[in-house]
Amino acid sequence: MSVRLTIDALGAQGDGVAHTPEGPVYVPFALPGEEVLAHVEKQRGTLLAVEKPSPVRVDPASPHFGVCGGCSVQHMAPAAYAEWKREKVVRALRTRGLPENVESLVLCPPASRRRVTFTARAAGGRALLGFNAAQSHRIVEIESCPVAAPQIVAALPDLRALAALIAMGPKPFHVTVTATRTGLDIATEGAAERLGERKRRQAVDLVLARGFARLSVGGEVLVERERPVVLFGDVPVAVPAGGFLQAAEQAEQAMAGLVTAHLKGAKHVADLFAGSGTFALRLARESRVHAAEGDAAALAALEEAAKRAIGLKPVSVEKRDLFNRPLSAKDLDRFDGLVFDPPRAGAEAQCRQIARSTVARVAAVSCNPGTLARDLAILVEGGYGVVSITPIDQFLWSPHVEVVALLERGKQRG
Template sequence: MTEYRIERLGHQGDGIARGPLFAPMTLPGELVTGTPDGQRLEGVKIVTPSPDRVAAPCRHFKSCGGCQVQHASDDFVETWKAGIVAEALRAQGIDAEIAGVTTSPPRSRRRATLSVRRTKKGAIAGFHGRASGTIVEIPDCQLLHLDLMGAIPVAEALAVAGGSRKAELSVSVTLSDAGLDVAVRDGKDLDRDLEVLLAQEAERLDLARLTWGDEVIAMRRAPGQTFGPARVVPPPGSFLQATQHGEAALLAAVQKIVGDVSQVVDLFAGAGTFALPLAKNAEVLAVEGDKAMIAALDRGWREAQGLKKITGVARDLFRNPLLSDEFRGIEAAVIDPPRAGAEAQIGELARAQVPVIAHVSCSPVTFARDATRLIAAGYQMGPVLVVDQFRWSAHVELVAGFRLT
């Protein structure tokens, strides 16, 4: 059988041999055998392992698609993720300082979306298999917080109650200070009988909140999240940083970049991850496209003690970005856009010449594009901190500061 040398690791976590041929669960420098199938090597066997290869800590690793790089040492993964960021910036002509990589510990994920399907005998819940639509059960998952593991039987019970054997349910589960917050998509259409049954299941399963599609079936306890001194009850299925560790790392970096100012704008503010802690020292204009999240942020601010004024604005920053003259008086901006970035809003920030910008991103490529625009407008980029909330995955998050020179 033909042997292949793995030359590098791709951005999705597969080893890449000359061709290119993609070989899952391999590492640079390894000599492997396999059978080419298009651009993939199938039936890969390791002839000469890398010194960075380790035994995967999770017994589901080979079949589950939730993780890509459990076979690599922590040091290797950190170097790889820092390299992804540096490479994206170099592609835009930026030679950046990578300040370091902070990685969330195992079993710290506080939110996840489970795939669930009814079976003849009950239901099966887990993550999709590697390059497969098959659901893999994950009773010993090393990603999910131990308190979130209880969501697996919950998801199965809900599939039995309201799922179809012809379609998968998508069950988003989040840890809150009141227990599990569960939002289900793709279940059967609600009618009175199903609504009663689901409410009974929410009681039996001791759920804080259960949402079915767009309908809140039961809110037995308000599922709160703590942002700084405030308690917020986000709308069902809202974005939340994946781990408390990752959120704390991003927040600390943002606070350091923003510094001691009196007027801050938080763009793509969500339910207040950054806006509420920053309001301990500064007045904040919080802008977010989701009206329900802005309403939750506002309630959290009004019920908290010791915070300065937060003005919440519901506004689609993709179609209707804040214009340069709307930043008058703003001393620092925080921006945390979705993966697609925020090209139009970055352009207005650059024109406004806001003195300090803390840019959080979950896409090194769109971050590098935005950074290029800001540097061209006279900003100096500070060190980049890589925050790895999605341990053992190909996902990369980061934060960096920009200051006018």
């Protein structure tokens, strides 16, 4: 049924929240203070009209906004948006009794996302390629995207043609596109396990004709015209197919700047959940580094880059599942600095060991304020003081926020 609602707050996922006698109703694309008309089923509302707009409502940057589910808060003025993201971190810390004096959000500009994951599927002899609609598996085809790097947007017609060659039936699959220094790196997951010879040849020909760097399907590299390379600081790294990479280079630089400044002067640094060397290769300009990571391909890329680079301090690597076999406090006592950047699940087991160690300075990097707050509480209980907490807007106009927390053993925040 259609009802008039007053939006009281903005929820964690960017939905407007109206408190009603029947409970909260979540209305995507509505803002606090607005009076709206919405079609409501259970606790979900579909926005029909904004009858009294918020003073912080602005025109969205994308013509697809409101249909495409890729962004949830393009309609919010920058200052209000930045404070909403900052407050998400504050609330997570508050639940653990941690310091709430969070720095201002470090903003990430539009058109800076170098890594984008699209959804695609076959449809009537062609392929749909875009993002899922909000709260739906329906694919919204896009012709432009104000978040993605320009070279990714320019390649959309060719990416759609590639998806049509790879798609098998109506089952949706993912197409991850990364803009590297040597061209686009394209990796698909969930499509055909094996391509027929004709389609395989057509896909390879398209990649070569368009100057893309690499195409991999289901983990198999079909063609690599040139190794996809990114820079971590000034160190070139050939990233593995489908491997993890920070989504926006500007956000990565902001995170790395905070980490390297905090650990400056450390003689021996541990980089845990090191990936392909985002922090390790930068830190190695001034410190010996030991990098631990569970993904063999990422670790191999890090090790190769370190060996090829000129002027780095020694870098050692260790393949290790830090969730199930964290480095012990005794292992960690040989380091005077440490950085960890785990997946969304956080690093609870590893933090319990860090809390028992003598490491003087720690940098914690996270894409999940909730698990970060849990991990920081463990470190604080173990004797670390929080020096600073900085949110970084890597995923523009989405609910996601990165955080860098800096800690020192025995030091309290001023």
